[in-house]
Amino acid sequence: MHKSLLIDPQKCTSCLQCEMACSFEHEGAFNPAKSRIKVFEFEHGARAIPYTCTQCDEAWCMHACPVEAITLDAATGAKVVHEETCVGCKVCTIACPFGTVNYNADTGKVVKCDLCGGDPQCAEACPTGAITYVDASWTGYERMRSWAERLDAGA
Amino acid sequence: MHHVIIGAGPAGVIAAETLRRSDAGARVTLLGDESERPYSRMAIPYLLAEDIAEAGTHLRHGEGHYEGHGIEVRKGRARSVNPAGNTLTLADGDTLSYDRLLVASGSHTVRPPIEGADLGRIENCWTLADARRIMAGTPRGSKVVLMGAGFIGCIILEALVARGVDLTVVELADRMLARMMDDSGGDMIKRWCEGKGVKVLTSTRVTALGEADGGIRLHLDGGAPSITADLVVCATGVAPNVDFLEGSGVEIDDGVLVDDRLRTNVDGIYAAGDVAQGPSFPTGAREVHAIQPTASEHGRIAARNMAGHDTPYRGSLSMNVLNTLGLVSSSFGVWMGLEGGDRAVASDPARFKYLRLEFDEDRIVGALAIGLTQHVGVIRGLVQTQVPLGAWKDVLLKDPHRVMDAYLDCTQASAA
Incomplete structure (x- = not known):
């Protein structure tokens, strides 16, 4: 059983430690704008939702890639972008119905969550347990699944 | 069981791989008519650049990928299909028998019916062979005219600029990207391109092409002076490859008509990708959506059904994303809107930002975006799932840029 990121928005205080940790892990700089997990605030910060890729089974991004630049990491279940193969066509950014693949104009490539190879730094950094890395059978996962099923193209 | 796939583009390759997984004992033949490993036309602009x-x-990088998956890749072009005998005749005269046939033959370029359109130094930009000729014929500083500023033309535009050519674009319609952008969006992209040194002539018809000093002269209508080029790239449209189906009884409209299992009207024959006209979002009408995500979905679902795993397809969504010299634009679904539907628009022409959302009651049915690169996929999610946005609709009518907030609140905010 793969593990997945379980997000509990009710525990999120919007401290942005996850964004800092993510951008440091992937970009080598504390720059929330470059984070692959994003905290969205509502009602002027009274409510916040951390949001990133669920590594869905459908893998819309991976299937839509025309040059096999997104592949499955068998160890973690993550769909991983290979920058050296990505041509920057951005088809995955519109194919992903969750909006969790983004284009980085600085590099001309797309970026998405890769679960940090199995040690997600966002979960590591979260001080309130709003982001945890748990067995994928947990209940939060079911909510993501039900959304994925609505989108399911068929198979 | 022998599955034969006509066409080695994305739809064909994904179908072949899916068949291999779904019908382990079957024989899978993938037929392609180009002398290349299966490749992606979408990547050609990046080769040109x-x-x-x-x-x-x-499309696949691993050495021996197809052999390793037990997929027989065969070079050949289909000439005719005989459903009564379950056979396919190839251009070289060979006959292949099939149990299930997938038509994934893609599309071909179409040039305008004008004098001189078949002269040398006028190239399509569709195949790897085309790309090699264009690269050889466009040294830095050469004068190039691009005919057609649709989606394909605009992708090539960026690549030609990257090659350092002196570029003029000639487009018959009154704006760039006439099928993917409205007036405001098309004008914004044109102004951006002009700002980057590209000459863009819209509402301009090329009436004839002729030889001129080792190059090509383009005669324009309306008394405009003719222009010359060292090389002309023609991106004036594509049409599905269906000639070989003549006499087969397979029903054809704009493309090969398929149902929600990607089946044609003829038993055992399926179609997928650019050649197929299948169910679409959000109207349900059968349409040709010649785009990569549709090819990928069609290929996978057609193969599941061919392998005997009944798998319905909910439909394709017309969508495109484009980078025009650094300006990213995208379109989704019924971006032109539905009769009687509401529209939300945010336009900032000075900063080249644009967002237009089209509603059916409180659901989004289409959208256009310029300058939006973050979380843009949620628009597909919203169109495809038809999530009712309730009170968020009024928020979006005032500020469409809050679409991500609306999406999150309507789909993710419920109890964890």
């Missing part, structure tokens, strides 16, 4: 080498256009 010299961002990648030819191998970077390949």
Whole structure:
């Protein structure tokens, strides 16, 4: 059983430690704008939702890639972008119905969550347990699944 | 069981791989008519721009990928299909028998019916062979005219600029991207391109092409002076490859008509990708959506059904994303809107930002975006799932840029 990121928005205080940790892990700089997990605030910060890729089974991004630049990491279940193969066509950014693949104009490539190879730094950094890395059978996962099923193209 | 797939583009390759997984004992033959490893036409602009080498256009990179998956790749062009005998005749005269046939033959370029359209130094930009000729014929500083500023033309535009050519674009319609952008969006992209040194002539018809001093002269209508070019790239449209189906009884409209299992009207024959006209979002009408995500979905679902795993397809969504010299634009679904539906628009022409959402009651049915690169996929999610946005609709009518907030609140905010 793969593990997945379980997000509990009710525990999120919007401290942005996850964004800092993510951008440091992937970009080598504390720059929330470059984070692959994003905290969205509502009602002027009274409510916040951390949001990133669920590594869905459908893998819309991976299937839509025309040059096999997104592949499955068998160890973690993550769909991983290979920058050296990505041509920057951005088809995955519109194919992903969750909006969790983004284009980085600085590099001309797309970026998405890769679960940090199995040690997600966002979960590591979260001080309130709003982001945890748990067995994928947990209940939060079911909510993501039900959304994925609505989108399911068929198979 | 022998599955034969006509066409080695994305739809064909994904179908072949899916068949291999779904019908382990079957024989799978993938027929392609180009002398290349299966590759992606979408990657050609990046080859022209010299961002990648030819191998970077390949759909699969692993050495021996097809053999390793037990997929027989065969070079050949289909000439006719005989459903009564379950056979396919190839251009070289060979006959192949099939149990299930997938038509994934893609599309071909179409040039305007004008004098001189078949002269040398006028190239399509569709195949790897085309790309090699264009690269050889466009040294830095050469004068190039691009005919057609639709989606394909605009992708090539960026690549030609990257090659350092002196570029003029001639487009018959009154704006760039006439099928993907409205007036405001098309004008914004034109102004952006002009700002980057590209000459863009819209509402301009090329009436004839002729030889001129080792190059090509383009005669324009309306008394405009003619222009010359060292090389002309023609991106004036594509049409599905269906000639070989003549006499087969397979029903054809704009493309090969398929149902929600990607079946044609003829038993055992399926179709997928650019050639197929299948169910679409959000109207349900059968349409040709010649785009990569549709090819990928069609290929996978057609193969599941061919392998005997009944798998319905909910439909394709027309969508595109484009980078025009650094300006990213995208379109989704019924971006032109539905009769009686509401529209939300945010336009900032000075900063080249644009967002237009089209509603059916409180659901989004289409959208256009310029300058939006973050979380843009949620628009597909919203169109495809038809999530009712309730009170968020009024928020979006005032500020469409809050679409991500609306999406999150309507789909993710419920109890964890």
